[in-house]
Amino acid sequence: xxxxxxxxxxxxxxxxxxxxxxxxxxxxxxxxxxxxxxxxxxxxxxxxxxxxxxxxxxxxxxxxxxxxxxxxxxxxxxxxxxxxxxxxxxxxxxxxxxxxxxxxxxxxxxxxxxxxxxxxxxxxxxxxxxxxxxxxxxxxxxxxxxxxxxxxxxxxxxxxxxxxxxxxxxxxxxxxxxxxxxxxxxxxxxxxxxxxxxxxxxxxxxxxxxxxxxxxxxxxxxxxxxxxxxxxxxxxxxxxxxxxxxxxxxxxxxxxxxxxxxxxxxxxxxxxxxxxxxxxxxxxxxxxxxxxxxxxxxxxxxxxxxxxxxxxxxxxxxxxxxxxxxxxxxxxxxxxxxxxxxxxxxxxxxxxxxxxxxxxxxxxxxxxxxxxxxxxxxxxxxxxxxxxxxxxxxxxxxxxxxxxxxxxxxxxxxxxxxxxxxxxxxxxxxxxxxxx
Amino acid sequence: xxxxxxxxxxxxxxxxxxxxxxxxxxxxxxxxxxxxxxxxxxxxxxxxxxxxxxxxxxxxxxxxxxxxxxxxxxxxxxxxxxxxxxxxxxxxxxxxxxxxxxxxxxxxxxxxxxxxxxxxxxxxxxxxxxxxxxxxxxxxxxxxxxxxxxxxxxxxxxxxxxxxxxxxxxxxxxxxxxxxxxxxxxxxxxxxxxxxxxxxxxxxxxxxxxxxxxxxxxxxxxxxxxxxxxxxxxxxxxxxxxxxxxxxxxxxxxxxxxxxxxxxxxxxxxxxxxxxxxxxxxxxxxxxxxxxxxxxxxxxxxxxxxxxxxxxxxxxxxxxxxxxxxxxxxxxxxxxxxxxxxxxxxxxxxxxxxxxxxxxxxxxxxxxxxxxxxxxxxxxxxxxxxxxxxxxxxxxxxxxxxxxxxxxxxxxxxxxxxxxxxxxxxxxxxxxxxxx
Numbered sequence: 001x002x003x004x005x006x007x008x009x010x011x012x013x014x015x016x017x018x019x020x021x022x023x024x025x026x027x028x029x030x031x032x033x034x035x036x037x038x039x040x041x042x043x044x045x046x047x048x049x050x051x052x053x054x055x056x057x058x059x060x061x062x063x064x065x066x067x068x069x070x071x072x073x074x075x076x077x078x079x080x081x082x083x084x085x086x087x088x089x090x091x092x093x094x095x096x097x098x099x100x101x102x103x104x105x106x107x108x109x110x111x112x113x114x115x116x117x118x119x120x121x122x123x124x125x126x127x128x129x130x131x132x133x134x135x136x137x138x139x140x141x142x143x144x145x146x147x148x149x150x151x152x153x154x155x156x157x158x159x160x161x162x163x164x165x166x167x168x169x170x171x172x173x174x175x176x177x178x179x180x181x182x183x184x185x186x187x188x189x190x191x192x193x194x195x196x197x198x199x200x201x202x203x204x205x206x207x208x209x210x211x212x213x214x215x216x217x218x219x220x221x222x223x224x225x226x227x228x229x230x231x232x233x234x235x236x237x238x239x240x241x242x243x244x245x246x247x248x249x250x251x252x253x254x255x256x257x258x259x260x261x262x263x264x265x266x267x268x269x270x271x272x273x274x275x276x277x278x279x280x281x282x283x284x285x286x287x288x289x290x291x292x293x294x295x296x297x298x299x300x301x302x303x304x305x306x307x308x309x310x311x312x313x314x315x316x317x318x319x320x321x322x323x324x325x326x327x328x329x330x331x332x333x334x335x336x337x338x339x340x341x342x343x344x345x346x347x348x349x350x351x352x353x354x355x356x357x358x359x360x361x362x363x364x365x366x367x368x369x370x371x372x373x374x375x376x377x378x379x380x381x382x383x384x385x386x387x388x389x390x391x392x393x394x395x396x397x398x399x400x401x402x403x404x405x406x407x408x409x410x411x412x413x414x415x416x417x418x419x420x421x422x423x424x425x426x427x428x429x430x431x432x433x434x435x436x
Numbered sequence: 437x438x439x440x441x442x443x444x445x446x447x448x449x450x451x452x453x454x455x456x457x458x459x460x461x462x463x464x465x466x467x468x469x470x471x472x473x474x475x476x477x478x479x480x481x482x483x484x485x486x487x488x489x490x491x492x493x494x495x496x497x498x499x500x501x502x503x504x505x506x507x508x509x510x511x512x513x514x515x516x517x518x519x520x521x522x523x524x525x526x527x528x529x530x531x532x533x534x535x536x537x538x539x540x541x542x543x544x545x546x547x548x549x550x551x552x553x554x555x556x557x558x559x560x561x562x563x564x565x566x567x568x569x570x571x572x573x574x575x576x577x578x579x580x581x582x583x584x585x586x587x588x589x590x591x592x593x594x595x596x597x598x599x600x601x602x603x604x605x606x607x608x609x610x611x612x613x614x615x616x617x618x619x620x621x622x623x624x625x626x627x628x629x630x631x632x633x634x635x636x637x638x639x640x641x642x643x644x645x646x647x648x649x650x651x652x653x654x655x656x657x658x659x660x661x662x663x664x665x666x667x668x669x670x671x672x673x674x675x676x677x678x679x680x681x682x683x684x685x686x687x688x689x690x691x692x693x694x695x696x697x698x699x700x701x702x703x704x705x706x707x708x709x710x711x712x713x714x715x716x717x718x719x720x721x722x723x724x725x726x727x728x729x730x731x732x733x734x735x736x737x738x739x740x741x742x743x744x745x746x747x748x749x750x751x752x753x754x755x756x757x758x759x760x761x762x763x764x765x766x767x768x769x770x771x772x773x774x775x776x777x778x779x780x781x782x783x784x785x786x787x788x789x790x791x792x793x794x795x796x797x798x799x800x801x802x803x804x805x806x807x808x809x810x811x812x813x814x815x816x817x818x819x820x821x822x823x824x825x826x827x828x829x830x831x832x833x834x835x836x837x838x839x840x841x842x843x844x845x846x847x848x849x850x851x852x853x854x855x856x857x858x859x860x861x862x863x864x865x866x867x868x869x870x871x872x
Contacts, residue, residue, distance in 0.1 A: 034510040068530065074470040075534050076541040083540070086548055087533035090526040094504065097523035098511050104519070105512040112522055 020185035021053045021143075025153065025175035028062035029192045030249040031095045041102040043190070043249065044148065048108060053143055055182065056110075056150040057175040058099050060091025081126035085155070085165045089115070092152035092171070100150040110148040113138065115155035116163065120174065122156035128167035131156060131174070134181040151178065169230030176233050180240035186257075187242050189229060190249035195256035196221065196228055198420040199273040204411050206421035210271060212257045217271050220363045220397045224274035234258065269373055270364035270418040273411055277358050277404055279309060280332035281389065282339055285322040286349020289315055296346060297323050300338045306331040309359075310392045310401065320349070324390060326401065329355055357389065358407040361399040362414060374398055380417040386410045456621035457489045457579075461589065461611035464498035465628045466685040467531045477538040479626070479685065480584060484544060489579055491618065492546075492586040493611040494535050496527025517562035521591075521601045525551070528588035528607070536586040546584040549574065551591035552599065556610065558592035564603035567592060567610070570617040587614065605666030612669045616676035622693075623678050625665060626685035631692035632657065632664055634856040635709040640847050642857035646707060648693045653707050656799045656833045660710035670694065705809055706800040706854040709847055713794050713840055715745060716768035717825065718775050721758040722785025725751055732782060733759050736774045742767040746795075746828050746837065756785070760826060762837065765791050793825065794843040797835040798850060810834055816853040822846045 024047065026040050040058075047054050068088050072079050096112040103110035115122075119135030142149045153171025158164050166173055172189055179187035194209055196218065201207040213221070215238045222231045228246050237244040237258065247255025287293055294313055301308060308325050315321040327335045332355045343351045367373045377398055381388060386409065390401035402410055415421060460483065462476050476494075483490050504524050508515050532548040539546035551558075555571030578585045589607025594600050602609055608625055615623035630645055632654065637643040649657070651674045658667045664682050673680040673694065683691025723729055730749055737744060744761050751757040763771045768791045779787045803809045813834055817824060822845065826837035838846055851857060 034507065037511065071470065071530070071534060072537065075473065076537050078541070080537050080540040080546075083533040083537045083548055087530055087537075090529045093526045093529075094507070094523055097519040098507060101508065101512050101516050101519045101523075104516040105514070110516075112519055 019051050019053065021055070021182060022047055023055050023057060023175050023179040023182070023184045023187040024190060025057040025171060025188065026059065026099075026190045026249055027171065027192070028059045028065070030190050031058050031060075031099065032062040034098070036249075037095070037098050037102055040099060040190075040249065041106055041108075044103060045106060045108055048148070054148055055139060055143070055178055055184070056099060056103075056148060057153045057171060057178065058092060058095045058150060059153050059171040061095050064091040064094065082162055085126045085163050088165055089152070089155040089163050092154055096150045096152045100148075103148055103150070108148055109146065110150050111142055113149055113151045114163075115152055115174070116157035118149070118151045118178070120151075120156035120177070122158055122164045122166070124158040124160055124162070124164075126162075126164055129156060129158065129164035131166070131177045134177055136178070136181045139178070139182065169232065172230050172233035173236055176237045176240075176242050176244065179242045179244075180236075185243065186245055187237065188245045188247060188255075189233075190247060191228065192248065192250060193228055193246070194248045194251060194253045195246050196272070198271070199411055199415050200275070203275070203408050204273070204415045206412070206415060208420060208422040209253065210256050211254065212259045213271060214259055214261070214365050216396055217363050217365055218258050220361070220394070221272055221274050224276065224359070224361045224363070224397075224399065228256075268364060268419065269366040269370055270362045270414075270420065271366070272363050273361065273414055273418075273420070274363060275358055275360045275407060275411055277407065278329050279326040279357060279359055279401070280329045280335075280353065280355035281324060281326050281357050281401060282332075282335055282351070282353045283322060283324040284339055284343050284346075284348050284351050286316075286320045287323065287343075287346050289319050289321045293321060293346065294323055297339065297342055298325070300342055301325075301327070301335055304334060304338060306335050306338075310390055310399070312390050312392075326357070326359070326390070356404045357401050358404040359399055359401055360407065360410055360414070361397055362418065363397045364418075365396050367396050367398075376417060377414060380413050381410055384409055384413050386413075455487050455489065457491070457618060458483055459491050459493060459611050459615040459618070459620045459623045460626060461493040461607060461624065462495065462535075462626045462685055463607065463628070464495045464501070466626050467494050467496075467535065468498035470534070472685075473531070473534050473538055476535060476626075476685065477542055477544075480539060481542060481544055484584070490584055491575060491579070491614055491620070492535060492539075492584060493589045493607060493614065494528060494531045494586060495589050495607040497531050500527040500530065518598055521562045521599050524601055525588070525591040525599050528590055532586045532588045536584075539584055539586070544584055545582065546586050547578055549585055549587045550599075551588055551610070552593040554585070554587045554614070556587075556592035556613070558594055558600045558602070560594040560596055560598070560600075562598075562600055565592060565594065565600035567602070567613045570613055572614070572617045575614070575618065605669065608666050608669035609672055612673045612676075612678050612680065615678045615680075616672075621679065622681055623673065624681045624683060624691075625669075626683060627664065628684060628686060629664055629682070630684045630687060630689045631682050632708070634707070635847055635851050636711070639711070639844050640709070640851045642848070642851060644856060644858040645689065646692050647690065648695045649707060650695055650697070650801050652832055653799050653801055654694050656797070656830070657708055657710050660712065660795070660797045660799070660833070660835065664692075704800060704855065705802040705806055706798045706850075706856065707802070708799050709797065709850055709854075709856065710799060711794055711796045711843060711847055713843065714765050715762040715793060715795055715837070716765045716771075716789065716791035717760060717762050717793050717837060718768075718771055718787070718789045719758060719760040720775055720779050720782075720784050720787050722756045723759065723779075723782050725755050725757045729757060729782065730759055733775065733778055734761070736778055737761075737763070737771055740770060740774060742771050742774075746826055746835070748826050748828075762793070762795070762826070792840045793837050794840040795835055795837050796843065796846055796850070797833055798854065799833045801832050803832050803834075812853060813850065816849050817846055820845055820849045822849075 100110040100112040121133045122129035139149045153174040196210045197207045199207040244258040311325045313323045336353045386406045388400045536546040536548040557569045558565035589610040633643045635643040680694040747761045749759045772789045822842045824836045
């Protein structure tokens, strides 16, 4: 074997090692028109041209699922759930076929797969099935033949051979599950946002796109209202440690990679600031104290199917107690009426409510290793004259309730105080050349 | 065993014998809206209430297939045919699920079946596959459990497991094929026409709905422009002697039953009159005669993919010949230009054309056993001053080409001459109570 042959083998090996497998998932807006689908095909082709393999997952064209559900609602009051799933799953069948056609027409052989054809096996539950297993044989066969599989998101097949759907946001879960089953190098979720920011840029102009975020931070941010991905798919990714990247199909931004490293050495104290205006606060005070008083107050709320977020209880010196809690702003009137009835029954001194509040949170795994974060938060807010009404904390998060009118001021002050302000403009970055 | 037990068994036997299996197929207009689908469900339920079993076959909601093809045409010039079928077949999936939902909601358990789920096996050809076989096990299992199967028309599965479509009008073929495979008592094709008439009622007000028509007559009528069913499904029905009924989903009319009896004893001379205005006539005259002269004239027309219907050739005394033929009116200009070129090459004396003609035909298996039908036709036309320009005949049909302006006059005169005029109004008739 000559020297040049060795060089050749070495280069081939190098090429093989540099070839990655990406799952690229495109949401409803990304496949919302034929023009957008053409753009999706171009994105996939760019990844192929960089020498990588791709499995595409698509949602239904935006508006299509709602159109189909509209037909169902016109037809019957309570749809047969089997037929519901049969009908709604056609939305992804249309977009998968269009995407595969566009890829093929551009010279990149592609092939569409329904959930069933892609081997996605789910529970025997309609409308919100979980994925049990994926038999990736057919997808692997396609990849081996250099055919790009285009898989319908949001759907699968039950053990009984029935079409099932995974519920809203289910296409993300499909992508993550395929990534886990194929041990993909990265699962790229293309959306209409650039990724995860340190704060909502509409409120905090200095907000920065986070190149990485830990899974826990992501879950907290999403739970606090910073909706980028469905938490279900994020948790699923966490379970299988799937490298998950959120990025925009409308820009060349690298997006945000969700990581799983446990080390917080290099981590900033705070990774991001989340907030929402969707809650309202209700207080009942001067309730004669008994051990079950909180339960007596909250049970009627639970019975009315109203979710409670934060709860605060304190007992005063005269042995009466005050209970404050927050509910979704939509449920405010209903909850207030219930509490007023309860107050009479318990001989409480009074009830008050406020639906002009905002919840503001700082999130960061760095908090674990550092003390003084809470103090810095409260000092910053105090300096701005913002009164903190309620506080809850978790290991990597501190949330406060404040008057809604101070929200922008408080968010910007905290963003600056925790060194989150943008320092330099984000470089244009091509996700395809991400190093493995 | 007592007397009453014998009576009971006898009545049970009678009931079982009176229970029939109907395949009911509903076209795009019949499922064109949720309101129409509710009406389809009511029609099926009426049949069930009469004690019969039903398998439902549905087309896509009217306009839906065109909408899907529109998306494809927007996306690519030449679609991948596998993906084309995957996409277009979703139209019937939506209507089958909606129909099954409506039936279930009205208290009649139903279950939708894609072509694949219904066991419809086709050739490995996309867009216009033929059905090879049907594995009716799943449909039979549903019927045994008193579940109404609702099958997607127009689609099947190839041997390779690919979704195929049967081409336009394929839903009729699906219904006929299922009827043949299940040995159904009748295959009822619900359309937006009342059945087959002795002539188009818009032109001949005295036209009568035919309670029965023979297969051959039906094929001739359809071939002559009286479009009620796709000839392909009628031929398929003939092959398996499936009792096929065409009826309207908008009325309670009994429609027309296609029969297969060979006896013409009771048959009228003429069953119907068909006509169309969609042809044009081209003549080339004074062509020096050679054995291959007709071929030389018609070959360039065939090369241009223009279909020829009637052909007439006659040789004159001076050993030159005239050739006249008809083409689709849309192809008239193109065909005329081709013939003018040919005329020069062959040193013909001249070319003439006429696109203001109509083709008028009388159809009836009774013609076989009777002479004088042609003579009666020509006498009737002559009495009305209508000149016959071209004539072709088959065993059960005589077609003439006449000036378009005489069409209504001629059609009505023939309708009366052959005793086709309506004698009494058609009774309101419920197809469900058809005797076996």
